[in-house]
Amino acid sequence: MIGGNMIAELQVYSITKNEIGEQIKAWKTVATVKGFLDLMSGTSTYEVYSTKMAESTHIFICDYQELPSSIKTTTSRMIIDGDTYDVSYIDNPMGLNRHYEFYLARTGD
DSSP states (O other), X not given: OOOOSEEEEEEEEEEEEOTTSOEEEEEEEEEEEEXXXXXXXXXXXXXXXXXXXXXXXXXXXXXXOOOOTTOOTTTEEEEETTEEEEEEXXXXXXXXXXXXXXXXXXXXX
């Protein structure tokens, strides 16, 4: 059993259109998992107009549990400790159903 020290909300979005036809993303929490978050790599650079840009990738490891089929890497994100992360890959190592490894890219607060 992995346990963990952080709670992560797994969210997926759906797209609706408003009265003038613009697409609106609506995020919905579909699962909550407890696990550990660890930094894999990160950089901090200054871009145009001296704006500091931070990029980082993380891994979130948690115990296995059945997840909704709506969770896909193209439409999912995680909210962990108030920060938002795009889900880039979900791994169930060797299909053993023991734990998940969520590969994440930090997108901001």
